[in-house]
Amino acid sequence: MKLNWKVIVSFWGALLMLNGVFMFIAIIPGVLMHNDFGWKALLISGVINIFIGGLMQLFTRTENKNIAKREGFLIVSLGWIFLTLGGCIPYIISSTIPSLPSAIFETISGYTTTGASVLNDIESVSPAILTWRSMTHWIGGMGIIVLTVAILPILGIGGMQLFAAEAPGVTTDKLHPRITETAKRLWFIYVGLTFAETILLKLAGMKWFDAINHSMATVSTGGFSTKNESIAAFDSPLIEYIIIFFMFLSGVNFALTYWGLKGKLDKVYKNQEFRFYFVMTLFITAICTVVLMVNSSLDWGFEETFRKSLFQVIAFITTTGFVTADLTNIQGASVLKVIFFFLLFMGGSAGSTAGGIKIVRHLVIFKNSWLEFKRLLHPSGIIPVRYNGNSVHGRITFNVMAFIIIYLIIFGFGSIVMSMTGLDFETSIGAAATSLGNVGPSIGGVCPTCNFSGISAFGKLFLSLLMLIGRLEIFTVLILFTPFFWKRA
Numbered sequence: 001m002k003l004n005w006k007v008i009v010s011f012w013g014a015l016l017m018l019n020g021v022f023m024f025i026a027i028i029p030g031v032l033m034h035n036d037f038g039w040k041a042l043l044i045s046g047v048i049n050i051f052i053g054g055l056m057q058l059f060t061r062t063e064n065k066n067i068a069k070r071e072g073f074l075i076v077s078l079g080w081i082f083l084t085l086g087g088c089i090p091y092i093i094s095s096t097i098p099s100l101p102s103a104i105f106e107t108i109s110g111y112t113t114t115g116a117s118v119l120n121d122i123e124s125v126s127p128a129i130l131t132w133r134s135m136t137h138w139i140g141g142m143g144i145i146v147l148t149v150a151i152l153p154i155l156g157i158g159g160m161q162l163f164a165a166e167a168p169g170v171t172t173d174k175l176h177p178r179i180t181e182t183a184k185r186l187w188f189i190y191v192g193l194t195f196a197e198t199i200l201l202k203l204a205g206m207k208w209f210d211a212i213n214h215s216m217a218t219v220s221t222g223g224f225s226t227k228n229e230s231i232a233a234f235d236s237p238l239i240e241y242i243i244i245f246f247m248f249l250s251g252v253n254f255a256l257t258y259w260g261l262k263g264k265l266d267k268v269y270k271n272q273e274f275r276f277y278f279v280m281t282l283f284i285t286a287i288c289t290v291v292l293m294v295n296s297s298l299d300w301g302f303e304e305t306f307r308k309s310l311f312q313v314i315a316f317i318t319t320t321g322f323v324t325a326d327l328t329n330i331q332g333a334s335v336l337k338v339i340f341f342f343l344l345f346m347g348g349s350a351g352s353t354a355g356g357i358k359i360v361r362h363l364v365i366f367k368n369s370w371l372e373f374k375r376l377l378h379p380s381g382i383i384p385v386r387y388n389g390n391s392v393h394g395r396i397t398f399n400v401m402a403f404i405i406i407y408l409i410i411f412g413f414g415s416i417v418m419s420m421t422g423l424d425f426e427t428s429i430g431a432a433a434t435s436l437g438n439v440g441p442s443i444g445g446v447c448p449t450c451n452f453s454g455i456s457a458f459g460k461l462f463l464s465l466l467m468l469i470g471r472l473e474i475f476t477v478l479i480l481f482t483p484f485f486w487k488r489a
Helices: 005-032 038-058 069-087 089-093 100-111 127-155 159-166 179-203 208-219 230-234 237-250 254-261 265-269 272-293 302-317 334-343 359-377 394-419 425-436 457-471 475-481
Strands: none
Touching: 005 038, 005 069, 005 127, 038 069, 038 089, 038 127, 069 089, 069 100, 069 127, 069 457, 069 475, 089 100, 089 127, 100 127, 100 457, 127 179, 127 208, 179 208, 179 237, 179 254, 208 237, 230 237, 237 302, 254 265, 265 272, 272 302, 272 334, 272 359, 302 334, 334 425, 359 394, 394 425, 394 457, 394 475, 425 457, 457 475
């Protein structure tokens, strides 16, 4: 089968044009705030994106709009690269990040909702550029939701394929049979959550500019902040609790959020992934709180200790990456570093904006491993894995096992490559794990109070690739490197 390159390139062109439109929107803070000339860089960048995207669409007009699986993989994987190349232009033109590898790293970190940054003094950056920086989160987060719920299942991959284990076979979504309707409902929820958090953060004492930017970063589980000290800069328990709530909500499957808003709370409560997500969050928070309370080097009260523990646990599990305190470097509490390192491999719910392996995959692999003991006693019996009361197809179970094995192999390979760039062991494994899991903060030289500016140009580009692979569920990207993908059927 010959690839329909015209429809592929046309789709990429549409993405660049959409990029340009969002750049124009990001100009607004720069125009409203005095002495901000960053909006000019965004204006020029927006024009460039729309012009190139328009040309790509103009020269690829075709009546054949059919998209087969092969075209789908190329559109999804390389589309993110086109977005990144177009999205990094404002950083370069404004001289915010003059280095191309660093600009690419910052941009793809935004689109993949990782939140890893190379900026050392965020507060000196133009408000317009900071708005665009947060907007890359918001665009990427919504893009991921639409992909995982509506598109990737059609290609036969993705986290929502696991969510579809609620019913036999792979379905496109659990909200509505039509992609357009699904996308509309998800957009409504996504925009609604962003708006609601913005209002609450403003009422809690944030400026409008900070409230809007942090809302976009929270709902997308991104983690870019407008402050050097992230959320710790506001020193407000109320603000922290508001962000905790929306981080947790953004780590929930958006389909469940939809049912919850419709008042069907039984669907939410009965969902095994949600219950595991909720219980695990509280359990790990309790452990961290106890460890910190018995640590004599700290003078925090119980409420503050619980709040900081809860905030950082949710920030890591949902892969948001906001910071109120660096719990990985507490003297006499090295166990916390180990806990947070393992949280890099947890991930949020399938069908959420969170990255990582995803909780549902952990559930399936745990259930299948436990049933292996039963199968040893009853070798002739048919004992399927059950999720939410329904049998999980064997193909999905194998998909999960393959995903986790390949994920760990890529992590190991990534750690070796990063160590070859001159990083120490802790920083190497931390950088590889957090990039692949789209978390942001990690351990070692890339801890919550550090950034990625000291990593070499090659290291930044390699971590950018890891972010893309992790964000697009591994198979979506790696299949492009297989010889049979390019063979004609």
